[in-house]
Amino acid sequence: MRHTPAMLHVQDLSLTVPIKGKQVTAVDRISLTLEPGRVLGLVGESGCGKSITAQAMLRLGEYQGVLRSDGDILLDDQSLFSMPENELRKVRGGRVSMVFQEPMTALNPVFSIGSQITEVINLHLKMNKDDVQKRVIQLLQDVGMQDAESLLDQYPDTLSGGMRQRVLIAMAMAANPEYIIADEPTTALDVSVQKRIIQLLRSLQQQKNLSMLLVTHDFGLVAELADDVAVMYAGQVVESGTVEQIFDRPTHPYTRALMGCRPEVNEPGAALPVITGQVPSPGNWPTGCHFAERCPLADMMCQESVSLDAWAEKGHQARCVHVDVASPETSVSEIAV
């Protein structure tokens, strides 16, 4: 595969995890590219493999339980999978940093806010003590905290959920990262706080020309922040394209059905279009198209495995052999019977 440097690539990533004593594929040959200055939304429902993919990128969390991984994660052509732990530690929180869902658990309760941000700076940047202090205050101001100085000596339990999430974002920004992996960064927050965190992420991303992987189940968040989108279903990317392509012309029957069943795009009170059945769990995926057993368009052809570029148009791809039937003229409600 040919690509320019200064990009973060997930290349043909497959992950095998233990489920009830069996080795089961949880992520099936996923490829993603984080381009400079762009936000890639990785969207899907629970169990589709989006979170473990994000964690695998820095060999974190759930990834520790992975039995086997195939493919690679490349940062400027350097493999993060074969990188020794001590070198990867410099990348983590340095060139590539993270913002997670639970601001309650991601901060250490026994260290002050100031010392936790200072630690990140000292780990990655060479600065004298005074400059570090100034930078910590600047970072807190950048994330909209008034009175940043008085915050330095406070502990996480004195802050609200929204303020903790701001502190986490300040920590993620501390070492001037090029890439941010944000896993459901607003899910645990109240609506009004959510909106402010979205605004904050967008303004930081634009100012610093960051490249961001936004992992979420929420199409609203994707609509707010993403430039590009990859939709995951049962361990695979089933559709990818720019955010406009995905919202203006959702093409895979799953994407179409998922976008169509949101209450906000339906008449109040009307029956919502639904996807019949449920997501097959890892280990129970069909051999062909993973969505086939729930898809109204499925036929014999869907029993063969389908590649992501089975349908492609100007960089917009869908893992479906029946896109001709699922044309924009077919309404979403006809698809989601």
Place this chain on the structure above:
Amino acid sequence: MTVLKAESLSKNFRRGGLWGGGSALKAVDNVSIDLTEGETLAIVGESGSGKSTTARMVMRLIAADEGSIHLLGKDISHVRGKRLRMLRKHIQMVFQDPFASLNPRMKIVETVGEGLRVHQPKLSKAERRARVAQTLQQCGMDEEALDRYPHQFSGGQRQRIGIARALIVEPKILVLDEPVSALDVSVQAQILNLLKEIQTQQNLSYLFISHDLSVVQHIADRVLVMFAGRVVEQGTVTDVFESPKHPYTKMLLAARPIDYPHERTGKEEVAEVSEGIANTGCAFRLRCSHVQDDCAGFDGLDQSDDPEHGYHCLHPITD
């Protein structure tokens, strides 16, 4: 017909102070609810607004410090013990987390059938089993589910089981506390459809607690907006969503995520933290765009002449 009427409910929780002392937190302050047969009344608000506490007081799961509750015309404010248990036939609850609210060691037939043991003790085991199967079927579950345990089901299926458990005693009212918040979008759609269907079939009344405005707009007839323990606005969903009067309601509506990327507003400024709640007067005045001097002395009463659309604000939004 009014099936549930709660008047001036208040609840204080004590915070801080290991041996008493500490200060009182007004979790719910003077909240009244009127629920008529067959309608859905939603209570919306952010965390800490008192919406779940209100629901729990109405269910008599926690005691109100002040106020009264009438269920089907009877004052149940002080009913206790067995009589209270019998009243629960009429009002049942569905919880948010289908993973935490089902006993993991009980088979589905036992969990769902439990209510029948209390309310129809004369049923034989076989009759009870048949009723459970029938109710599960109404909720879109096969008979196969009967002898399984909760861990064998997905989140959506567990929520169906939770709804079946509430329905089996044939209540008039369901109190639903964030019933779809823990579910994926596609599963949420299935459960919302199910709730609508059952409501139409059985003419049920729903008290629907949620922080999700899109879900509320979809399912509710009327809505009550809470902030810091008080009602700030109430009315039909159409009135409140299309012409909000209280600045807090307006802010909440504006904070909804957009539906399509072309609705983005362009370059963003970093919005500063604004989370203050005032202890006196209007609780929202510290972050209100309409605030004036007299808001500090506001008594929190409804300022509207329209009984169908109330707002508790001295300087409401006029369009």
